Amino acid sequence: MKTSFRIALFGLACAAAPAQAVDIVFDYRYDSGGFFTDDRRAVLDDVARLFSGNLDDTLAAIQPTGDDVFVARIFDPVDPLNGTVVVPGLTVAADEIRIFVGARAFSGQTLGVGGPGFHVAGGSSDFVALADGRGEPGALASPPTDFAPWGGTITFGTNVGWYADDDVGTVENFAGLFDLYTVATHETAHVLGIGTADSWFAQVSDGSFTGAAATAVNDGVAPLLRDDGSDAHFDTSLRAAANGVDQVPLLAPVIPAGARRYMTELDWAALRDIGWDVASLQATVPAPIPEPATWGLMAGGLLLVGAAARRRAA
Ligand SMILES: [Ca+2]
Ligand SMILES: [Ca+2]
Numbered sequence: 001m002k003t004s005f006r007i008a009l010f011g012l013a014c015a016a017a018p019a020q021a022v023d024i025v026f027d028y029r030y031d032s033g034g035f036f037t038d039d040r041r042a043v044l045d046d047v048a049r050l051f052s053g054n055l056d057d058t059l060a061a062i063q064p065t066g067d068d069v070f071v072a073r074i075f076d077p078v079d080p081l082n083g084t085v086v087v088p089g090l091t092v093a094a095d096e097i098r099i100f101v102g103a104r105a106f107s108g109q110t111l112g113v114g115g116p117g118f119h120v121a122g123g124s125s126d127f128v129a130l131a132d133g134r135g136e137p138g139a140l141a142s143p144p145t146d147f148a149p150w151g152g153t154i155t156f157g158t159n160v161g162w163y164a165d166d167d168v169g170t171v172e173n174f175a176g177l178f179d180l181y182t183v184a185t186h187e188t189a190h191v192l193g194i195g196t197a198d199s200w201f202a203q204v205s206d207g208s209f210t211g212a213a214a215t216a217v218n219d220g221v222a223p224l225l226r227d228d229g230s231d232a233h234f235d236t237s238l239r240a241a242a243n244g245v246d247q248v249p250l251l252a253p254v255i256p257a258g259a260r261r262y263m264t265e266l267d268w269a270a271l272r273d274i275g276w277d278v279a280s281l282q283a284t285v286p287a288p289i290p291e292p293a294t295w296g297l298m299a300g301g302l303l304l305v306g307a308a309a310r311r312r313a314a
């Protein structure tokens with residue numbers, strides 16, 4: 001009788017936790033100013049679930065043993081334009097991408113700054129290759145065709161008003177505020193390599209991004225990049241579909257107040273071009289987590305199974 005109980009439990013676990021490959025983890029240890037209140041962390045959870053649910057890559061763990069050494073360094077989450085810090089003793093689980101977040105008052109109109117971290121690895125050549133490429137051979141190719149970071153940094157500006165949406169599947173009026181979901185999604189895409197990875201810059205030519213998937217989505221024309229010397233963003237003249245609606249690409253450099261923007265097909269296509277295993281070009285919000293009513297049903301079913309098992313045992 002216990003056997004049937006265990007099978008029921010296993011089925012429940014499968015239903016509740018669909019398999020996902022990449023696991024984005026936001027890390028708040030550098031949030032010295034207390035910027036990340038519960039409602040803001042909930043928005044970042046949505047951003048993590050959006051990318052975790054749509055990127056199917058398998059990334060090796062970085063767990064140095066013996067003579068192997070891994071030292072992770074990041075832009076300082078509370079002062080990213082002026083310094084870097086070492087993350088003491090960081091190790092990285094399989095499929096994990098750890099993003100350290102912070103906040104500070106930027107001069108001017110900066111909403112956020114984001115990018116991948118760095119590292120120094122030493123020891124066996126196998127371990128160094130694993131730290132550099134996490135088992136993705138294209139990340140070690142020349143030129144690189146993939147990108148497999150261990151994580152990075154995002155810093156949000158504190159001199160603007162933020163909107164923390166408790167349901168990113170709906171858009172309401174938040175005039176005058178900046179949308180945390182929009183900006184956090186934009187900056188996470190930078191951590192994942194748009195405008196930052198070698199596999200991105202390997203496909204930049206004459207002010208355009210020449211990746212095949214992005215070009216196909218952009219009506220066969222290599223999408224134009226913002227002409228500011230960084231080649232890190234799409235041009236604001238571009239339009240691409242998000243939820244079937246035309247939108248400026250999320251990875252354009254300007255996000256107005258009061259506006260929600262999603263990852264468009266062009267933004268996802270660019271991630272695919274730089275090496276990510278993107279499941280869908282149409283993802284805009286994360287899949288819903290089970291409603292409390294659903295959980296109640298599941299718990300009820302579980303209790304019934306348990307009761308049946310006990311009865312039979314008796
Ligand atoms: Ca909403
Ligand atoms: Ca990959």
Ligand SMILES: [Zn+2]
Nearest residue numbers: 186190233253
């Ligand atoms: Zn940007």
